[in-house]
Amino acid sequence: MSSSMQSSTHLDYCPLSGAAAKPGPLSVPPDQAVLEAEELHYHYTDGSDAVAGVHFRIMPGETVALCGHNGSGKTTLMKLLTGLLKPAQGTVRVAGVELDTRSAREVFRTVGLLFQDPQDQLFCNSVGEDVAYGPRNLGLSETDVNERVALALNFTEVQHLEHRPIHHLSGGEMKRVALAGIVAMQNSVLILDEPFDGLDPASTDRLVTLIRHLADDHGYTVLMATHQMSLVPEVAKRMLVMQGGRLIADGPVRELLTNVPLLEQARLQPPDITRFFYKKALRENRKPERLPLTIDEALQW
Numbered sequence: 375m376s377s378s379m380q381s382s383t384h385l386d387y388c389p390l391s392g393a394a395a396k397p398g399p400l401s402v403p404p405d406q407a408v409l410e411a412e413e414l415h416y417h418y419t420d421g422s423d424a425v426a427g428v429h430f431r432i433m434p435g436e437t438v439a440l441c442g443h444n445g446s447g448k449t450t451l452m453k454l455l456t457g458l459l460k461p462a463q464g465t466v467r468v469a470g471v472e473l474d475t476r477s478a479r480e481v482f483r484t485v486g487l488l489f490q491d492p493q494d495q496l497f498c499n500s501v502g503e504d505v506a507y508g509p510r511n512l513g514l515s516e517t518d519v520n521e522r523v524a525l526a527l528n529f530t531e532v533q534h535l536e537h538r539p540i541h542h543l544s545g546g547e548m549k550r551v552a553l554a555g556i557v558a559m560q561n562s563v564l565i566l567d568e569p570f571d572g573l574d575p576a577s578t579d580r581l582v583t584l585i586r587h588l589a590d591d592h593g594y595t596v597l598m599a600t601h602q603m604s605l606v607p608e609v610a611k612r613m614l615v616m617q618g619g620r621l622i623a624d625g626p627v628r629e630l631l632t633n634v635p636l637l638e639q640a641r642l643q644p645p646d647i648t649r650f651f652y653k654k655a656l657r658e659n660r661k662p663e664r665l666p667l668t669i670d671e672a673l674q675w
């Protein structure tokens with residue numbers, strides 16, 4: 375983690391404020407799950423179970439990391455949660471409403487999905503057009519669309535690319551533009567599939583700060599798939615672990631990220647700083663207890 379990330383606990387640049395901060399329509403009581411997967415199963419045409427019996431509920435304002443080895447089913451699960459794939463068995467509920475063919479068409483108003491591959495997300499000719507596409511589809515006035523686009527481009531630091539054709543963007547720029555499109559929608563539930571992939575360290579810091587700001591200050595709910603374990607404690611309080619299509623653990627980040635045998639079973643590792651203190655304790659014949667998850671924690675302890 376870089377020093378800029380440590381010092382920025384909130385966005386001190388152009389925070390979402392006033393009307394522009396208002397997340398998309400979502401009226402759920404605090405005890406109602408915003409995302410619910412009930413015994414979900416999905417298999418691709420070749421027959422293998424990509425998602426097998428997954429069950430969880432995510433409450434409003436929760437920040438949840440979804441971790442698992444390559445091919446464990448994270449992307450498939452995220453597509454099921456947003457209605458892009460239809461489960462073979464089981465049910466998805468968004469804000470208490472069961473996803474079926476009809477409601478799936480409306481889910482984009484509540485849930486924003488950032489695709490793992492930004493090329494799947496971007497389809498307009500230019501950056502500005504692409505970021506404006508979603509808000510315009512919500513039926514907002516041109517003034518509101520322009521305000522949201524400007525805010526989103528600023529957040530993801532791609533203002534200078536506004537008129538650039540999509541096919542001229544670098545990989546990291548593409549990821550940031552795709553993120554801008556999600557930010558501009560102001561959906562109160564964000565499903566982010568590998569949001570840090572391909573981002574440079576400064577962009578990663580900024581995205582961590584943005585996610586925290588949206589969750590802490592605006593009550594957004596976030597479900598994020600990532601392989602970057604050191605970022606998990608930076609943005610999430612709860613963690614889901616998948617292995618071979620199944621959910622094998624669901625619990626507080628601190629508990630699961632310090633459970634090294636569980637992570638190894640799932641072909642994962644704790645953050646480097648946690649591994650360092652874990653191995654040090656073993657080498658000194660101590661029980662590896664009270665392991666730090668971040669560099670900040672290690673310095674404080």
Ligand SMILES: Nc1ncnc2c1ncn2[C@@H]1O[C@H](COP(=O)(O)OP(=O)(O)OP(=O)(O)O)[C@@H](O)[C@H]1O
Nearest residue numbers: 418419420424442443444445446447448449450451
């Ligand atoms: N269109 C498809 N047709 C057939 N099998 C698929 C298809 N898409 C994914 N799969 C398979 O489904 C399983 C789950 O894939 P998925 O993309 O959900 O994994 P993932 O956890 O997101 O992996 P990664 O960490 O690499 O992004 C994998 O075995 C994958 O090969």
Ligand SMILES: [Mg+2]
Nearest residue numbers: 448449490567
């Ligand atoms: Mg994936």
